[in-house]
Amino acid sequence: MQIRSIELIEINLPLVHFFETSFGRTYERRIILVRVEDADGAEGWGEITCGEVPGYSEEWTDSAWATAEKVLAPMVVGKSVDSAAGIWDLMLRARGHRMAKSGIETACWDLEAKTLGVPLWRHLGGVNRTIECGVSIGIQDSIEQLIDKIAVEAVAGYRRIKIKIAPHWDYEVIKRVRAAFPDILLMGDANSAYTLADIDKLKSLDEFDLMMLEQPLAFDDIVDHAKLQAQIKTPICLDEPVRSADDARKAIELGSGKIINIKNGRVGGHAQSKLVEKICRENNIPAWCGGMLESGIGRAHNIAISTLAGYTMPGDVSASKRYWHEDIIEPAVEVSPEGTITASEKPGIGFEVKRDRIERSSIRKVRI
Ligand code: OSB
Ligand code: MG
Numbered sequence: 001m002q003i004r005s006i007e008l009i010e011i012n013l014p015l016v017h018f019f020e021t022s023f024g025r026t027y028e029r030r031i032i033l034v035r036v037e038d039a040d041g042a043e044g045w046g047e048i049t050c051g052e053v054p055g056y057s058e059e060w061t062d063s064a065w066a067t068a069e070k071v072l073a074p075m076v077v078g079k080s081v082d083s084a085a086g087i088w089d090l091m092l093r094a095r096g097h098r099m100a101k102s103g104i105e106t107a108c109w110d111l112e113a114k115t116l117g118v119p120l121w122r123h124l125g126g127v128n129r130t131i132e133c134g135v136s137i138g139i140q141d142s143i144e145q146l147i148d149k150i151a152v153e154a155v156a157g158y159r160r161i162k163i164k165i166a167p168h169w170d171y172e173v174i175k176r177v178r179a180a181f182p183d184i185l186l187m188g189d190a191n192s193a194y195t196l197a198d199i200d201k202l203k204s205l206d207e208f209d210l211m212m213l214e215q216p217l218a219f220d221d222i223v224d225h226a227k228l229q230a231q232i233k234t235p236i237c238l239d240e241p242v243r244s245a246d247d248a249r250k251a252i253e254l255g256s257g258k259i260i261n262i263k264n265g266r267v268g269g270h271a272q273s274k275l276v277e278k279i280c281r282e283n284n285i286p287a288w289c290g291g292m293l294e295s296g297i298g299r300a301h302n303i304a305i306s307t308l309a310g311y312t313m314p315g316d317v318s319a320s321k322r323y324w325h326e327d328i329i330e331p332a333v334e335v336s337p338e339g340t341i342t343a344s345e346k347p348g349i350g351f352e353v354k355r356d357r358i359e360r361s362s363i364r365k366v367r368i
Pocket of ligand 2: 189190215240261290
């Protein structure tokens with residue numbers, strides 16, 4: 001495979017509903033799309049999934065744009081590799097910036113699968129064509145609003161509900177939610193809003209039979225999480241600090257958590273996700289696919305990777321209409337009444353990219 005050019009396109013897309021986490025509220029996404037082209041003019045699409053501010057990780061739209069344009073794309077354009085799995089190695093001399101790398105790398109996987117005429121999910125080694133879906137619901141203005149939103153998603157069929165939590169939005173909120181929905185699979189995601197000083201509060205959440213507690217402690221920590229896990233019953237799920245297969249191995253060895261959320265962007269693309277998935281599978285650690293409020297392109301990549309055997313729990317992979325009035329792919333991602341998505345048998349990501357929709361929302365472009 002030889003990449004002849006890489007195009008970066010920033011699009012701005014307003015969310016249907018704001019999304020609030022412990023690090024802030026987002027109304028509009030600034031998304032960087034990546035379009036790669038080979039010498040024959042075949043194309044592949046990827047998405048850089050960083051946020052608008054360095055709140056989830058240090059990467060954000062402007063840092064990812066500069067890094068992709070000035071550093072990463074020049075490492076890839078014009079180079080020959082045996083397969084998309086080798087794209088990661090071309091970018092090895094650049095440390096970090098895994099979301100920027102992932103945008104480029106996943107686009108190359110789409111291109112390769114299209115060239116071979118196979119669906120991306122099969123090309124990645126997927127085995128479960130139908131995946132289980134959950135939703136992630138942000139912090140709301142009131143508990144009533146949150147309960148209304150959960151009711152909508154539960155009726156839609158989603159297999160598990162994740163709510164964002166923070167010190168001002170935890171015990172009382174979960175208590176009310178549990179009372180309203182005694183039987184749903186429920187979990188909380190703190191996005192690093194606590195420290196070990198909050199141990200009593202975190203212990204008190206054990207009474208709600210949460211499926212898991214995602215990333216309670218620091219974004220870069222796996223040591224304190226091990227101390228916390230030893231003292232609470234609720235399984236801890238790690239998100240932010242697991243950036244590689246080695247991180248996953250170390251966290252498992254330390255007992256920092258019992259479940260791992262795998263995000264293509266956070267780990268650096270499909271090849272890295274596959275390595276993390278393998279570590280999880282070999283150690284009987286359940287894994288699931290996380291989300292970053294992706295447009296249809298990132299969402300399609302999430303569907304594809306979720307079909308791998310190690311992704312054993314419902315992911316944050318949900319319908320386009322929860323995020324966008326009009327998605328940038330066709331058809332939009334839909335979830336069945338059973339709370340599942342069935343991956344397409346079409347080549348590559350399996351969705352048409354709506355160029356006109358992208359043009360209408362594009363802010364800047366560059367071709368390397
Ligand atoms: O921690 O999983 C997270 C969104 C942005 C940044 C971090 C996270 C999230 C989500 C949303 O939880 C998942 C989604 O619906 O895409
Ligand atoms: Mg998370």
